[in-house]
Amino acid sequence: MITIIYSFTGTGNTLAVARQLADALGDTTIIPITRAMKDGPLPPEAETADAIGFAFPIYYVDMPAIVQEFVHGLQISGNPYLFGVATCGGSPGGALFNLDALLKTKGAHLSLGAAITMPENFIGPMNLMEPVEKVEGILATARERIPEIADAIRDKRECPLEGSDSTSYRVVASFFRYLITSVYGTTRRLHATDRCNRCGICARICPTENITVTDNAVAWGSACTWCYACIHWCPQEAVEIGGRTKGRRRYHHPDVTVKDMVEQKGDSNPSLQ
Numbered sequence: 394m395i396t397i398i399y400s401f402t403g404t405g406n407t408l409a410v411a412r413q414l415a416d417a418l419g420d421t422t423i424i425p426i427t428r429a430m431k432d433g434p435l436p437p438e439a440e441t442a443d444a445i446g447f448a449f450p451i452y453y454v455d456m457p458a459i460v461q462e463f464v465h466g467l468q469i470s471g472n473p474y475l476f477g478v479a480t481c482g483g484s485p486g487g488a489l490f491n492l493d494a495l496l497k498t499k500g501a502h503l504s505l506g507a508a509i510t511m512p513e514n515f516i517g518p519m520n521l522m523e524p525v526e527k528v529e530g531i532l533a534t535a536r537e538r539i540p541e542i543a544d545a546i547r548d549k550r551e552c553p554l555e556g557s558d559s560t561s562y563r564v565v566a567s568f569f570r571y572l573i574t575s576v577y578g579t580t581r582r583l584h585a586t587d588r589c590n591r592c593g594i595c596a597r598i599c600p601t602e603n604i605t606v607t608d609n610a611v612a613w614g615s616a617c618t619w620c621y622a623c624i625h626w627c628p629q630e631a632v633e634i635g636g637r638t639k640g641r642r643r644y645h646h647p648d649v650t651v652k653d654m655v656e657q658k659g660d661s662n663p664s665l666q
């Protein structure tokens with residue numbers, strides 16, 4: 394069975410899960426969504442795959458905007474088995490139901506939607522990250538789910554989508570997102586402190602090309618998709634959201650590197666580890 398997984402990650406959790414799933418399934422190609430978007434809406438592999446998966450992190454109980462945009466523009470040929478794998482901190486909300494609804498507008502549907510709890514990367518304005526000593530256990534529990542999900546995909550099973558599709562949950566979540574992104578304004582408050590040495594990594598990994606690094610400054614635009622990659626991957630821990638994230642530990646998945654993040658953008662540099 395030939396499988397494609399379109400993947401998007403900010404701090405590596407989703408890429409690590411996509412890789413584990415690819416290993417369990419065999420014959421699987423992982424295509425970074427940001428690269429597929431650069432190459433055009435219809436990569437040739439999409440025409441021959443038996444199964445197509447979408448792997449992404451949950452942001453505010455939904456898909457990242459960049460993932461929505463990608464799926465919206467994707468043409469699905471033939472009748473592949475479609476599945477979604479969302480990584481989250483434990484509250485996936487209606488993201489997989491929303492993905493299913495989006496696919497239904499294309500005459501397709503999601504046959505399996507798994508939400509896998511991974512370490513939290515929501516560092517600010519409030520810190521939802523668990524104590525560091527819990528990270529290893531969360532990763533181990535998540536890994537245990539992979540064989541069962543791979544079996545269901547291999548058997549092309551129709552499974553109930555994971556998460557919650559309730560309207561009240563959606564309303565509360567939208568209000569929470571509005572408060573944080575619009576009222577508090579996380580994107581406006583992203584900045585580099587004087588620890589920054591202008592290495593340029595943040596600009597090279599930002600999936601939306603939202604960061605510009607010059608000799609004198611680092612500047613953020615307004616096209617942020619809230620992946621928090623710039624905050625967690627900065628080697629100097631110089632990226633902050635206002636004053637709220639100062640001193641908080643940074644996180645990325647232990648099996649994912651800056652080089653993987655740069656490759657996600659389609660710009661490889663072997664000197665980065």
Ligand SMILES: Cc1cc2nc3c(=O)[nH]c(=O)nc-3n(C[C@H](O)[C@H](O)[C@H](O)COP(=O)(O)O)c2cc1C
Nearest residue numbers: 403404405406407450451453454481482483484514
């Ligand atoms: C802006 C933002 C919003 C988030 N919202 C949620 C959420 O609503 N529910 C949840 O369980 N986790 C939430 N998270 C946590 C991430 O979904 C989780 O850590 C995910 O595994 C990160 O994946 P990545 O490492 O592939 O980027 C959020 C993280 C960020 C940065």
Ligand code: SF4
Nearest residue numbers: 589590592593595627
């Ligand atoms: S990654 Fe950090 S140190 Fe490097 S340019 Fe960006 S903010 Fe500065």
Ligand code: SF4
Nearest residue numbers: 599617618620621623
């Ligand atoms: S600016 Fe930072 S948080 Fe926003 S999309 Fe780019 S890397 Fe992600």
